[in-house]
């Protein structure tokens with residue numbers, strides 16, 4: 045992974061000093077609430093319903109066992125002993141004291157972490173595929189490009205006060221696990237017919253109140269032009285994006301109102317003045333950053349032997365067999381697999397993890413996966429490089445700390461926002477709904493039989509839980525002061541995605557598990573062999589679901 | 596006369612800022628030290644000297660509008676109606692980088708000390724702080740970050756070219 049040089053370290057250290065000074069001036073009454081607000085937001089500090097919330101960046105989801113131990117320590121020393129992994133490859137602390145925040149940032153800086161630009165109207169943490177570097181369907185490792193974008197966006201002097209927040213996602217594989225069409229900018233790393241590396245760039249996607257699938261602005265941008273092209277897009281947006289209405293301020297609204305052609309023309313004009321200037325990436329810099337993401341020193345293993353061992357273990361332990369089926373994934377390298385550690389368990393909010401679990405997990409990462417961990421946008425953690433012959437030992441160790449949920453990719457591997465239990469903007473409490481679904485659908489054989497289903501829950505139309513792109517989406521709505529939930533079907537985050545369609549009138553919270561059950565019955569009754577939920581839905585349409593649910 | 600920050604010091608300012616964008620008080624027509632709203636300056640261009648003028652742009656007036664007149668100006672002020680309105684950063688950058696303007700660029704309006712280092716990097720070199728700001732404190736905030744990553748006006752080279 046990327047290791048900070050002296051400059052990188054200096055920048056995060058300087059930020060701690062700067063923030064400590066800002067907080068001091070705020071406490072002394074020299075900075076007003078309104079003035080401190082964007083300063084603290086650019087540092088990931090929200091004030092939510094009950095306490096401040098500190099969002100720490102895990103750039104493109106990759107972190108080390110040492111960093112995980114620091115997160116565990118922070119949750120123990122400054123919070124209530126747990127942390128929350130978000131859908132944007134960040135981690136959140138829900139209960140820090142305001143006056144402790146500079147010390148927390150200083151602890152983070154010691155292990156090359158920060159909370160820079162994790163909120164506020166600026167360029168946010170860049171996200172990517174949680175299997176970057178190891179996925180079997182990868183063309184090009186996206187992580188070096190994510191790191192280049194991280195550096196370029198960190199304290200960019202021109203873009204700290206954009207009309208609205210700005211999110212960039214990068215992918216380099218056949219399957220889009222980064223939802224690039226749902227971001228302000230999506231970067232897909234591609235090769236042209238000459239074999240040269242470059243990017244297909246997508247602009248103006250996003251969820252929130254007005255979900256929009258992004259448009260392609262360029263089919264092929266040469267590799268060295270990444271940062272200057274991003275500069276050009278941001279410069280157009282910063283000057284022309286609406287600032288009079290925060291619900292119309294995202295770049296998706298600008299692109300839609302100008303039309304992609306006119307928007308592209310503007311970007312091209314700005315880019316023409318930048319192409320080839322000293323701001324352009326050099327091959328030396330590309331090499332420097334790429335060299336930080338070399339493959340670990342994989343021993344050469346015999347895949348057949350590994351499979352035989354695994355098969356024997358799977359044969360002896362049915363629970364392990366289920367876990368292998370859902371929670372392990374193909375790996376580029378013979379004899380290896382990637383493992384999803386599901387943070388979805390009944391009784392715990394999706395994405396939450398305790399300090400002692402984090403400590404143990406850090407040890408397991410050291411023992412089984414080269415000391416690296418990844419955070420996924422499904423709010424799970426990943427050990428990317430595990431020997432197949434060690435899966436069973438890892439599984440047993442995970443089971444001992446209660447992190448053995450065998451539900452990755454299934455119905456109960458839900459994405460869920462913090463909702464009304466924590467968030468001041470919520471219409472409804474989303475976590476209890478997630479918990480009720482988890483409770484009702486606890487039969488793992490049934491879940492496995494249903495196959496891949498994405499269920500996403502947001503507590504309001506801000507869509508932090510990505511309900512628009514869930515195969516099943518659940519949205520908290522307010523009806524005359526009472527909490528209701530609207531259900532939608534058919535969303536997808538895959539390339540060029542699709543947005544979910546509303547099923548019909550909303551339901552009370554307690555009705556939701558039964559509604560989901562009816563939806564699944566329609567699926568099971570209509571599915572063809574090996575069909576996934578989304579495929580069946582696309583084939584039969586929404587009507588049969590409507591009839592059964594409301595009939 | 597008010598004070599402004601230039602060249603890392605607090606200095607007396609010779610200019611008068613003309614805030615009214617609607618009607619021009621005739622006394623400013625030949626006042627070489629008046630910073631006129633760009634819209635009103637346009638109407639009296641013929642009565643002004645060919646060089647040495649000062650105008651200001653509001654945050655919804657793109658610098659493209661003045662690009663053909665740049666040689667007439669020795670100071671362009673950019674207004675920040677609220678410090679959270681960041682358009683002016685791109686305006687300053689473009690005046691310098693795209694249009695090659697060499698005169699002074701002044702930040703006016705909701706100008707707070709926590710934004711000074713970014714202002715300086717995108718090409719501002721004159722700063723009229725909001726009245727309540729502590730100007731001694733302000734002078735400490737021009738280089739909160741010693742070696743920033745990106746290319747902008749200052750520095751023009753990105754950090755990676757130094758490595």
Ligand code: HEM
Nearest residue numbers: 092130131132250251252253461462466467469506507508
């Ligand atoms: C509790 C504090 C939180 C508050 C106050 C909050 C607020 C918001 C708001 C207002 C938006 C809409 C912005 C817009 O459309 O421009 C939004 C979007 C979003 N939030 Fe949150 N959020 C919170 C927590 C979270 C958490 C915990 C997650 C991850 C699990 C999250 C992930 C997202 C995502 C992914 C979006 C994306 C929509 C998009 O950018 O297209 N948020 N949030």
Ligand code: SF4
Nearest residue numbers: 461467470503504508
């Ligand atoms: S979707 Fe709404 S309720 Fe949920 S975290 Fe976001 S703003 Fe809060």
